[in-house]
Amino acid sequence: MDCIEIRELEVYCHHGVLKEENVLGQKFLVSIILYTDTKMAGVSDDLEQSVDYAKVSYFVKERMEEKNFKLIEAAAEYVAEKVLLSFPLIQRIQVEIKKPWAPILLPLETVSVTIERGWTKVYLSIGSNMGNREEHLQTALQRLQRERTIRGIRVSDWIETEPYGYLEQASFLNAAVELETIESPDSLLKILQKIETEGGRERTIHWGPRTIDLDIVLFGDVIMQTETLTIPHREMHLREFVLRPLAQLAPWVSHPVYHKTVSELWEQMSQNNTKGRNEKDD
Numbered sequence: 001m002d003c004i005e006i007r008e009l010e011v012y013c014h015h016g017v018l019k020e021e022n023v024l025g026q027k028f029l030v031s032i033i034l035y036t037d038t039k040m041a042g043v044s045d046d047l048e049q050s051v052d053y054a055k056v057s058y059f060v061k062e063r064m065e066e067k068n069f070k071l072i073e074a075a076a077e078y079v080a081e082k083v084l085l086s087f088p089l090i091q092r093i094q095v096e097i098k099k100p101w102a103p104i105l106l107p108l109e110t111v112s113v114t115i116e117r118g119w120t121k122v123y124l125s126i127g128s129n130m131g132n133r134e135e136h137l138q139t140a141l142q143r144l145q146r147e148r149t150i151r152g153i154r155v156s157d158w159i160e161t162e163p164y165g166y167l168e169q170a171s172f173l174n175a176a177v178e179l180e181t182i183e184s185p186d187s188l189l190k191i192l193q194k195i196e197t198e199g200g201r202e203r204t205i206h207w208g209p210r211t212i213d214l215d216i217v218l219f220g221d222v223i224m225q226t227e228t229l230t231i232p233h234r235e236m237h238l239r240e241f242v243l244r245p246l247a248q249l250a251p252w253v254s255h256p257v258y259h260k261t262v263s264e265l266w267e268q269m270s271q272n273n274t275k276g277r278n279e280k281d282d
Helices: 017-026 039-044 053-066 073-087 133-145 187-199 240-249 260-282
Strands: 001-015 026-035 091-098 111-118 122-130 150-155 157-162 172-181 215-220
Touching: 001 053, 001 157, 026 053, 026 073, 039 133, 039 215, 053 073, 073 091, 073 111, 122 240, 133 172, 133 187, 172 240, 187 215, 215 240, 240 260
Parallel strands: none
Antiparallel strands: 001 026, 026 091, 091 111, 122 172, 122 215, 150 172, 157 172
C-alpha cells in the first residue's frame, strides 16, 4: 500500500511517570507513516483525493497535548486511534514516539515506542432462534453500528436453518456480517459478548437456543487459538448457516488455513451434503 510519512514532528507536552515530567513537560518527536491509496490523488492532482499531511500534523500535535499519559505507549495508542477515526482515507498507521530527554541518569540519544494499527476486514456469523428473531438480529446490528471503532457494515440476506448440535429447539434465522474495525480480535470479542448479554443471551445449554449469537468467523488473515477465541472459526467450513450467507456476501474471501475461497468451501460442502443424501436414499 502507498504511504505518506511525517518524520520527527516536535511536540512539547507533559507525558511521563515522574511528577517533574508532568509539571515541567518536555520535548517529544513523533513520526507517523500513513498507509493509504494515493492513486486517485496522483492522477487528479487534487488534494481532496489524498490525505492532507499538514492537517494530520496539526491534529497529532493537538492530540499529544490534550491529555497527559504516564507511558509513551499509551500516548502512541491514543494518537493512532484518533487519526484512524478522523481521517477515513487512512487504512493503517505506524506511530513512533521518541523521548529525547528520558530521565534515567544514563547517556542515551532517545527512548522510543513504535506501534502499527489499522482497519481490518472482519466477517461475523449472526443468528437467533428465540422470540422475534429478526428483531433480535436488527437490534444487535444497530448496536454494532453505534460502536465508533467499527465501520462499513454490510449484511447478507436472512436465511432459515435447522439447529446444529442440540436439535431439540426451534430453527434459526442467520446472516453473515462484514465490517471493518480497529479493534483487536480479543477486544472485538468483548464487544460482541456485551451485545449478546444486552440482547438477553443466556449460556445454559451448549449449542442451545439463544436470543442472539454473534461469532467471529474471519478476522483478516489472522490465525490464532486461545482459551477464549479461535480464528478462523474452527467449524465454519462445516456449517451451512455460516457458509451460505457468507458465500453471498464475500464469495472471493480466502480461508487463511485451507487456502480456499468461501465460494469453494460452500460448493464443496453442498456437494458433500448432496452425496450424503443420495447415499442415504440408496
